[in-house]
Amino acid sequence: MLDMPQKSTQTEAVPLMRTSGLKVHFPIRKGVMKRTVGHVRAVDGIDLEIREGETLSVVGESGCGKSTLGQALLRNVEPTDGVIHFRNRDNDIVDLTALEIKQLRNYRTDIRMIFQDPFASLNPRRRVIDIIGESIRNAGETSEARVREKVTRLLRRVGLRPEYLMRYPYAFSGGERQRIGIARALAVDPRLVVADECISALDVSIQAQTLNLLQDLQEEFRLTYVFISHDMSVVEYISDRVAVMYAGRVVELAETEPLFERPRHPYTAALLASVPRPDPKSARSSNRHWLAGEVADPANRPTGCAFHPRCPFATDLCRTEDPAPRAVADHQVACHHAHELSLEGVRPNA
Ligand SMILES: Nc1ncnc2c1ncn2[C@@H]1O[C@H](COP(=O)(O)OP(=O)(O)O)[C@@H](O)[C@H]1O
Ligand code: SF4
Numbered sequence: 009m010l011d012m013p014q015k016s017t018q019t020e021a022v023p024l025m026r027t028s029g030l031k032v033h034f035p036i037r038k039g040v041m042k043r044t045v046g047h048v049r050a051v052d053g054i055d056l057e058i059r060e061g062e063t064l065s066v067v068g069e070s071g072c073g074k075s076t077l078g079q080a081l082l083r084n085v086e087p088t089d090g091v092i093h094f095r096n097r098d099n100d101i102v103d104l105t106a107l108e109i110k111q112l113r114n115y116r117t118d119i120r121m122i123f124q125d126p127f128a129s130l131n132p133r134r135r136v137i138d139i140i141g142e143s144i145r146n147a148g149e150t151s152e153a154r155v156r157e158k159v160t161r162l163l164r165r166v167g168l169r170p171e172y173l174m175r176y177p178y179a180f181s182g183g184e185r186q187r188i189g190i191a192r193a194l195a196v197d198p199r200l201v202v203a204d205e206c207i208s209a210l211d212v213s214i215q216a217q218t219l220n221l222l223q224d225l226q227e228e229f230r231l232t233y234v235f236i237s238h239d240m241s242v243v244e245y246i247s248d249r250v251a252v253m254y255a256g257r258v259v260e261l262a263e264t265e266p267l268f269e270r271p272r273h274p275y276t277a278a279l280l281a282s283v284p285r286p287d288p289k290s291a292r293s294s295n296r297h298w299l300a301g302e303v304a305d306p307a308n309r310p311t312g313c314a315f316h317p318r319c320p321f322a323t324d325l326c327r328t329e330d331p332a333p334r335a336v337a338d339h340q341v342a343c344h345h346a347h348e349l350s351l352e353g354v355r356p357n358a
């Protein structure tokens with residue numbers, strides 16, 4: 009159905025997307041003159057590689073900058089600084105941040121988004137055929153019969169009945185609406201899908217079904233996912249690699265299993281303390297540190313390591329010097345003391 013390019017061994021080593029020094033700073037304006045008095049540094053220098061075919065999760069507490077990062081990858085919000093290199097269908101590398109809006113339109117079908125609240129993101133006055141069909145038409149399809157045929161196939165593929173074509177969004181359950189949102193994202197044969205908290209609003213029983221659907225679709229259509237979530241359990245289930253964000257930066261990046269079993273950043277370890285494990289043998293020791301205090305304010309970033317006011321291991325060095333990311337046992341970690349800490353993770357889920 010979706011005509012995806014074949015994976016080439018030559019290009020596998022080159023990531024699908026790579027951000028370098030990506031920043032999104034929102035100005036804070038005050039007074040009648042709307043003078044800029046500061047900046048919310050929502051995304052504050054992110055170097056991230058997204059490999060073709062993987063699910064890279066971005067995790068962190070609310071306010072860490074996950075959604076802003078996701079939106080910046082599509083340039084729905086304009087980066088303040090940095091570059092976003094994207095490998096296009098001809099295997100040429102383009103810097104999305106350097107494109108004019110007109111040129112950027114060529115990439116609107118390559119990179120798609122799935123949102124948290126499907127009800128808010130689906131126009132209530134439009135039927136399913138038009139909600140999904142619109143992007144197919146926008147991508148140049150002029151035959152209504154072919155649009156209808158494609159939407160019907162997509163609906164079936166996401167587990168909805170074709171006769172739902174003429175219905176309006178209110179006639180569906182939350183889980184069904186999210187399936188429509190997924191069908192809409194896939195309608196134009198994307199290569200990269202950014203899913204922002206896309207199952208957070210669903211009932212737990214529906215969450216698992218939706219995750220399974222996303223995984224099946226990934227395999228079938230060779231999709232690459234950036235999966236944004238605040239929920240470590242969901243992230244553990246779906247990800248190949250995990251990027252942990254704090255105060256607009258990636259503080260730890262590793263493959264899922266090592267990150268969960270042996271976190272190297274104190275913030276990752278604190279997030280893992282919330283992961284439930286039914287097995288009493290895997291009960292966490294009492295000296296585990298839970299997250300205390302407020303998440304760092306991106307408008308007023310703490311000095312040195314932004315996590316230091318909440319970190320039980322903080323030293324004078326942490327309070328004054330910003331730790332640069334470096335490799336510690338196959339993890340990328342931005343922590344002065346990562347190499348000397350022994351942090352508790354969680355065992356793999358049976
Ligand atoms: N358009 C905006 N203008 C000003 N501040 C914003 C805007 N969007 C997000 N922020 C701020 O940027 C920070 C990161 O927000 P967000 O990316 O939504 O984080 P997350 O998705 O991790 O919860 C927050 O402090 C938020 O209030
Ligand atoms: S750099 Fe210091 S304050 Fe920051 S996470 Fe590491 S130990 Fe904690």
Ligand SMILES: [Mg+2]
Nearest residue numbers: 074075076205
């Ligand atoms: Mg968010």
